[in-house]
Amino acid sequence: MSDYDVVVIGAGNGGLTAAAGLAQKGHKTLLLERHNVPGGCATSFVRGRFEFEIALHQLSGMGLPEFPGPLRGLLGELGVLDKIDFIQQQNLYRVAIPGRMDINLKADRQAVIETLIEKFPAEKEGIQKFFDLLYAFCNELVNVLFIHDPEASPEKYPLFFKLALQNSQGILDQYLKNPLLQTVVTIYWSYAGLPPSRLSFMELAMVIWAYIEFKPWHMKGGSQAMSNAICDAFLRFGGDTRFNCAAKKIRVQNGKVVSVVTEDGDEISTKFVVSNAGPIRTLIDMVGAENCPEDELKKLNARTVGLSAFTLYMGFDCDPSEMGIDKATNFICGTADADYAHSKMKTLDGAEYSLLTCYDVDDPDFSPRGACQVSLVTLQYAQPWMSVPPSEYYDTKYRFAEKLMDLAEKVFPDLRKHLEEAEPATPLTHMRYLGHPGGSIYGSEHFTRETSLFVDSKSAIEGLYFTGAWNGSGGFQPTLQSGASAARQVSRLLKRQ
Ligand SMILES: Cc1cc2nc3c(=O)[nH]c(=O)nc-3n(C[C@H](O)[C@H](O)[C@H](O)COP(=O)(O)OP(=O)(O)OC[C@H]3O[C@@H](n4cnc5c(N)ncnc54)[C@H](O)[C@@H]3O)c2cc1C
Numbered sequence: 001m002s003d004y005d006v007v008v009i010g011a012g013n014g015g016l017t018a019a020a021g022l023a024q025k026g027h028k029t030l031l032l033e034r035h036n037v038p039g040g041c042a043t044s045f046v047r048g049r050f051e052f053e054i055a056l057h058q059l060s061g062m063g064l065p066e067f068p069g070p071l072r073g074l075l076g077e078l079g080v081l082d083k084i085d086f087i088q089q090q091n092l093y094r095v096a097i098p099g100r101m102d103i104n105l106k107a108d109r110q111a112v113i114e115t116l117i118e119k120f121p122a123e124k125e126g127i128q129k130f131f132d133l134l135y136a137f138c139n140e141l142v143n144v145l146f147i148h149d150p151e152a153s154p155e156k157y158p159l160f161f162k163l164a165l166q167n168s169q170g171i172l173d174q175y176l177k178n179p180l181l182q183t184v185v186t187i188y189w190s191y192a193g194l195p196p197s198r199l200s201f202m203e204l205a206m207v208i209w210a211y212i213e214f215k216p217w218h219m220k221g222g223s224q225a226m227s228n229a230i231c232d233a234f235l236r237f238g239g240d241t242r243f244n245c246a247a248k249k250i251r252v253q254n255g256k257v258v259s260v261v262t263e264d265g266d267e268i269s270t271k272f273v274v275s276n277a278g279p280i281r282t283l284i285d286m287v288g289a290e291n292c293p294e295d296e297l298k299k300l301n302a303r304t305v306g307l308s309a310f311t312l313y314m315g316f317d318c319d320p321s322e323m324g325i326d327k328a329t330n331f332i333c334g335t336a337d338a339d340y341a342h343s344k345m346k347t348l349d350g351a352e353y354s355l356l357t358c359y360d361v362d363d364p365d366f367s368p369r370g371a372c373q374v375s376l377v378t379l380q381y382a383q384p385w386m387s388v389p390p391s392e393y394y395d396t397k398y399r400f401a402e403k404l405m406d407l408a409e410k411v412f413p414d415l416r417k418h419l420e421e422a423e424p425a426t427p428l429t430h431m432r433y434l435g436h437p438g439g440s441i442y443g444s445e446h447f448t449r450e451t452s453l454f455v456d457s458k459s460a461i462e463g464l465y466f467t468g469a470w471n472g473s474g475g476f477q478p479t480l481q482s483g484a485s486a487a488r489q490v491s492r493l494l495k496r497q
Contacts, residue, residue, distance in 0.1 A: 002269045004030045004240075005494055007260045009247040009286075010276030012040025012434070013479035014468030014486070016230040018274045020078050021487025023237035027494055030268060031231075031239060032260070034246035039227030040276070040434055040468075041441060042476065048421040049368050050315035053375060055441070056223040057357040058093075058191075058216035058329060060207070061477035062086060069214035070146070071477050074484050079236075083229040085220035087363045092211060093329040095187050097336060098410035101180045104327060107215045109135070120181045130175035130185070137163055138209040141202065145453075167448050168196040168204040179336040186338065187331045190353060190379060191475060193307045193442040195338035200448045203473065210477065216329065218359060220366075223476070246435075247277070250286045250464065255293075257463030272463045272494065274486050278436050278443065278470040279459070280305075287461060296460040304447070306474070307345060308427030308439035311377040312401045315421035320358045320372045323414045328361040332411050348385075348396065350403035351378035356412070371420070376408055382427035382438035397424045442474025457486050465490055 008019040011033035019031040037043050041055035063069030068076075075081045092107040103119055105112050113131055117124045140160035144152045154161035163171065168186070176182050186196050188207045196204060219225055235241065242262070249261040250273055259269045275282040279300060283292050316323065334352040335341055341352040360372035367373045388396045401424045409415050430439030444455075457471045458464075467486040468479050 002271055004028050004268060004270045006030075006272040006274060006490055007032060007247070007268055007270045008274045008276065009260070009282070010040065010468070011035075011038040011227070011231065011241070011243075012276045012468050013042055013227075013476055014471065014483040015040070015274070015276030016227060016234065017074065017078070017480050017483030018276070018467045018486045018490075019239055019483075020230050020234040020237065021484050022274075022491060023234050023239035024078065025487070025491045027491060029234075029239045030270075031234060031241045032245050032247050032262065033241065033243050034263075034435065035433060036243050037224070037227070038231040038241075038243075039224055042223035042227045044222050044224040045423075047313070047423050048315060049371065050373050050421055051222070051224075052313040052315075052373060052423065053222035053224075053359060054311075054425075056218065056476060057355060057375065057377070058089060058211065059086075059218060059476050060210040060216065061214050061481075062217045063214040064088075069210075071214075071480060074480060077484075078230060078233050080226075080229040080233050083232070084226050087218045087220065089216040089218060089328050089362050091327050091329065092216060093187065093331055094327045095184045095331045095333070096411045097180065097183065097333050100336070101184070102411075103184050105184070107212055109212055112212060116181065116184065120178055123176060123178060123181055126175040126177065127181070130172075133159070133171075133175070134205050134209060137201070137205050141206065164200065164202040164453070165448055166201050168199045168201045171201050172196055183333065183336040183338070187333075189338060190331075190355065192446060193379070193474060194445055194447055195342040197339055198447045200446065202453070203446050206473075207475075218328075218363065220363060222359070222366075247286060249288075250275075250282070252287055252291045252461055255462055257461060270463075272465070272490050274465045274467055274483075274490060276468040276483070278440075278468065279303075279466055280437050280470075281435060282464070282466065283459070287464070291461070293460040303444040305382075305438040306440040306442045306445045307379045308382050308430045309377050309425070309441055310351075310380045310397075310400060310404070310427065311375055311425045312404055313421075313423045313425070314374045314376060314415070314419060315367065316372050316374065316415075316418040317370070317420045318372065318418045319370065320360050323412050323418055325356075325358045325361060325372075325374070325412060328358055330356040330358075330411065332356055332408055334407060345379050346381050346384065348388075348400060350400070351407055354378045354404055354407050356408050374415075376404055378404060380427050382431060382440075385427045393428070397426050400424070400426075436470075441469070443469035443471070446473065457482065457489065
């Protein structure tokens with residue numbers, strides 16, 4: 001008799017929905033989390049009078065009550081939908097390249113097309129055709145990947161089978177000529193973690209389509225409120241949690257999971273583990289390479305650790321309008337060359353790409369009255385940060401923060417004038433809090449030959465499953481969905497036993 005039917009390691013998005021789904025189905029489930037709060041990236045922290053949102057800028061997949069997206073369905077099934085006060089963001093995004101371009105798009109297919117045609121009239125035909133293609137492709141994708149049409153074939157879904165694994169840049173170049181236009185249309189490449197030249201069309205099309213169709217959302221209390229709500233549901237379903245309690249070892253006998261050992265030496269017997277800690281940490285550190293089948297290790301070797309982030313969390317002593325901020329989501333770039341912006345993410349030279357999000361624009365109660373908060377983020381690989389000597393780390397991160405502010409002040413010149421709190425987080429911060437190699441926030445990189453299509457949540461070790469960004473795409477919607485999917489798979493096996 002096992003102590004638990006399932007032990008879930010890590011209370012990030014994927015771990016939370018996996019644990020809640022399993023407990024809801026009546027399985028005795030333990031959730032272990034090394035941090036003191038649930039959520040992983042989906043958490044908050046307090047400085048001064050501000051509670052800062054750590055990660056979520058825009059939530060995809062919710063949809064409207066009358067046109068629900070998959071995430072609305074998932075949260076409804078877990079009974080947490082009415083525990084969270086969702087806020088719809090009015091705009092898709094603004095993209096500014098100071099001195100060259102400044103465009104705001106509404107989260108509506110027709111409005112996006114009309115705005116783009118107004119700004120780039122010479123490209124009218126290409127813009128219309130590109131969005132027709134993107135929508136036709138995504139409709140096929142939904143049938144193949146989410147509805148699992150048993151008769152899916154290249155004849156029935158020609159666009160999906162032809163384009164899914166093609167490089168996005170090649171497809172863009174056929175329809176959109178002006179690099180500025182390409183920048184506006186594809187700025188969400190940053191949510192997938194690779195520029196269009198290295199990203200499969202499937203990953204890029206899905207992220208654009210998902211935000212336009214299901215609208216961008218945020219929530220009162222930030223993503224921590226959603227993490228808390230899912231964790232509360234898990235407890236209501238009878239689950240057990242241990243915070244400040246890292247899993248150290250997964251014991252395997254004859255190729256099967258038998259127990260989990262915590263950092264304080266407690267051994268918990270179980271036949272199933274769902275790990276939100278990513279396959280590298282789980283297989284190498286917890287299972288031990290000597291217990292892993294060779295094929296599994298080869299698959300690990302083929303993966304590339306993805307991007308992390310540098311974020312400057314800022315609290316201001318005024319309303320957003322006083323600094324000219326009237327849109328929640330503002331991409332501010334120094335270049336229209338995504339490859340160049342991406343190459344800068346491997347250096348400490350300063351950012352060519354940034355995203356400035358002000359939550360108070362759509363939710364005036366997000367910060368204390370008369371104040372507001374901004375999350376100013378750029379993507380960064382961990383390598384250059386790992387080379388900084390500890391004695392220089394503090395100065396380096398503030399120098400980098402100043403450069404990021406310089407870029408943002410080209411659009412919002414009064415930021416420094418109203419600054420009350422500022423806290424930078426680097427890839428090393430994410431490594432420390434999440435435990436992932438490189439502090440990766442999206443798991444491994446999904447370049448064309450390594451898309452999320454090829455990632456399996458079931459490991460070669462019997463009873464061991466994965467969830468979260470490393471098990472598919474990064475981002476809130478995919479990770480929350482991956483946990484629900486892992487719960488369904490494990491529950492099916494448990495019910496058979
Ligand atoms: C600055 C920033 C901005 C972002 N913006 C957006 C956005 O606007 N929209 C969007 O959709 N996505 C965004 N993301 C990405 C998104 O937040 C992540 O992809 C997603 O939250 C990852 O979820 P996950 O399930 O992989 O778990 P993680 O968040 O990676 O959490 C893993 C959990 O496992 C725990 N853990 C690890 N090892 C152990 C162990 N040995 N024992 C116990 N526990 C362990 C960790 O402590 C952590 O809690 C952003 C991320 C960041 C950091």
